[in-house]
Amino acid sequence: MVETKLEVVVLPVADVDRAKDFYTALGWREDADVTTGDDFRVVQMTPPGSACSVIFGTGVTSDAPGSAHGLHLIVDDIEAARAELADHGAEMSEVFHDTGGVFHHAGSRERASGLAPDRTSYGSFASFSDPDGNGWYLQEITTRLPGR
Incomplete structure (x- = not known):
């Protein structure tokens, strides 16, 4: 391949x-x-x-300004990354996790406040947008899935 x-x-x-x-x-x-x-x-x-x-x-x-959404920045400490980006001018959401535990749903559906239970890798998120509205997520990954 x-x-x-x-x-x-x-x-x-x-x-x-x-x-x-x-x-x-x-x-x-x-x-x-x-x-x-x-x-x-x-x-x-x-x-x-x-x-x-x-x-x-x-x-x-x-494409229309601000139409890019679902962009992910992977971090190993979401709380530190969130705080750093906020200190540098990004308007950050609070840390959240999806109640389904797999990946966040679109919008705020099935969103729960705080870190993923047991701080499960891939499970905690925070979000921000650039000045045009292009949407970014932070996703905490501490242990990669097999083969990654």
Whole structure:
């Protein structure tokens, strides 16, 4: 099987500089900021420790600003990560878990406040949005499933 790697996710934003300032404040690394005219600019940024980056800009997507949802940042300590992102300007939700214990449902359905029971790996979440409304989740993973 041909090896494939997810390395870039495109975020639709309305204001490139505002988005760049937001992600920079979160501590994300700027990999590129290239403009080739009035109608094309691409900014690439990478979260600390991630092999996958985000790209946003002018002329890089026709999707509506704020329409990217369900993006996950994996952390090994959700409480520390939540506090750090909040300190850097992200409006964070409280930590929550899904009552089904597998993965969070869409919206807030089956959502319970606090860490997953027994702090089960894959079970605790927190969320935030960027200034355009692109939606992010933190997910705590301390022990990977077999084969991961």
